[in-house]
Structure formats: structure tokens, C-alpha cells
Amino acid sequence: MKQFYTHLVEIEEIIVELDKLDLSDEQRHHLASLVDSSLHHTILDAILSELKEEDKRVFLKHVHDGEHDKLWEFLNGKVDNVEDKIKKSAEQLKVEMHKDLKEARQKRSTTKVDD
């Protein structure tokens, strides 16, 4: 699903790191869901935190309707440098995820044998 912020957030580096792990299809889907959902929560929180209560409702309605042009017109009128704020919040999350990926790669897969 194309999100309204897709053009602002590059996730290529995260994917390159995930590709280095030996994951089954199910594991790939599971981690991908966590990445996308975490990013979505982070970005929505960053935007909602900049809006007044009544504006939050308008914004959420636009997100739900998937009307990206209207959504951007609205956001640009309500929040200064909203694109930079989105990029910054996503970048912070990506830095954390990179750290987690680095730690994960240091773990080694094991096979346990039980008699």
C-alpha cells in the first residue's frame, strides 16, 4: 500500500540489511510488517503531535480516504516544514533499526539436537 509519505522515506538501506539475513518467507513477511507498521506509527505520531485536536481529525480522515493531494495541501497549511519533520522522525527510527540489525547479524543461528 502506497503511503502518503512513501516518496520521502527511503527504506532501501534497511532492506539491504534484511536481505543479508537468512530468512524464510514467513520470517521476511513478519519483520517487514513490523518495519512498515513501526514507521507508520512513528510518522503519524510525529504529524499528530504538530496538530490541534480538530485538525488531527481532518488529517486522520484524509489518511483513511487515501486522498494524498488533499492531505498534503492540508498539512502544508497547518505544519511548518512538515516534510522535514517526517524525514527526521523516520530517520531516527531507521538509525535504531540499523543498530538492531547489526546486533542481530552478530547472533548466530543454532541447531539443537534433543534425544
Add this chain to the structure above:
Amino acid sequence: MNFTSKNEPFEHLRKVWTSKHRNLQDKIWDKHKESLSWIGRTISPRSLALGSLGGLLLLTAPQSGSFNTQIASTQGVLEGVDTNVLLADQLKDIVPKEVRPLDKTEEGDITKTLSQVFGFKVTSELEGIKLNRNYGLIGGEQHLYRYPGDNLQAHADSSGDWAKYGGSGIAPGLGAWGYFAPSKLEFTEKDKQKERYYLAIQTFLAPGFAENVGKYRDFFKHRKMLIVNPKTGQAVVAVIGDAGPAEFTGKHLGGSPEVMDVVGLAGGPRKGAVLYFFIDDPKDEIPLGPIKIKNFS
């Protein structure tokens, strides 16, 4: 003796990212409870589940299995199924049971139906050019390089894209018309959509191709087409991005990983019967991607 395999890197990430995700959920609800509750009351649960806010409002705990299922159900393969089932019902009486070239009457009946339900002109012949057939077996293709220096990972708009389509890989050679853009700098959203929803069509088997190679090559380049799975009604607007597959494969056309997903043929053998016709769209007004029926009689 029992062997238990444990993928430690995965387990580590699953644990850490699930916990962080839970914290993010708690945080957003704590801070914006009033507005999130409002939207939850305003929009129907089914509509919410299918939209961008589904994950935010319907999920309670990102536990293994159920988490994946719920996220996945809002995306990809289910898109286009609901109302398009009505189209499948209408097509079942006019599409032949066996997969073979259509005769004139069948072609006319089917294009008339498709034009009517989608609201634009769907045709088997455009500018005097026809394909060798309009009903055949589609097989899954790989991604294509879009500009010099492109890579597989750059194709994904989200991690979900990577999980779903990354496994298809990327073709070692270029498509029949080369790169979609001369450089990354000149690569546009339109180019991106063309690769995402591309078809490999047996253009070389079109009647008259050998006598008019230059003319046909230009005509087929990124020509817009409608692909319909007649069994489910799932449909996608795509462009011709490559020539193929070879006749000996037994397949009649190929679809990008995204095309295969939209028409519900991404699983199992990644192959199935589809209808494929030109779209007459001289002003380039019909967007590429999944399409739902507009009119139904």
C-alpha cells in the same frame, strides 16, 4: 531424535522490534487517544481494516501469526477482489472453458463487457494492430532494471513490498525497450509505475510484425493494457515492458511480480489464464495498477 532449528538473528529482531512496536502503539494511543477514538467511531470497521489506519486502530498486540495475517489482509492480493467478483460472474458465460485464442464473436462480447464495466474503451485492435491472442496463460516474471545502477532493493516502496516481491529477483538483462529512464535523476514516478505494472507480451507473434518491425516496436512500447483474471475478476492496468515469453515455454505472456499479485496468481505455480486487451487511452488518463469495476448491469 528431534532437531530444533533456531534462527537467532530473526528471533532477536522479532523480539526487539515487537517490543518497540508495542511501545509505539502505546505512545500514539496515549498522546492522541481522543482523535483516534473519534475516527474509530466515525468509520466502519470493515472500511478501516482496508485503509491506511487499519493497523493503527484494529491491532491490539503484534503477536506472531495474527499480526502478519491482519496486516497482510489489508494489502496486495485482496485488493480488487470484492466488487470485481461480479465481473467474474458476468464473464463466466462468455469466456471459453479452455484457454485458447478467442473467436471474433467472443472477442466482441468480452471487450464490450469490459469497456462497459470499467468505463473506458477496451479493444483487441488499435491502430490496425492486433496481438496473436487475447486469452492465454500468464507466468510470473522478475523485476526489471529501471535505470543504470538500479538494484532490486530499490524497487521496494516499503518493507512489505520487499517481503512480497523481492523474492522474485531481478532479470539479468534489460527489457525489450531498455531502461525505463536514462538515469536515476531522471527516473519519475510514472517510470516507477511502468516497471511495477509491466507485461512481457509476445509482440513478435503479432500478425504483421515481421513486415513492420520498426512501426510495431514503437506501437508496443509501454502500450497500456487491461489484464483480467476471468475466474476472480481481479484486474490490473499495465504496460508492455518486455517482449516474451518464448513459445516453447507454453506461456503466452508474462507479468511483473506486482501484476501477478494483483490478478491473484502470485502464489503456487505463478501461472494462470488471463484476458488481455489494449486500452484506448490517447490522453494517458487511466492510471496503472489495480482497478475495480465502475458500472455493473
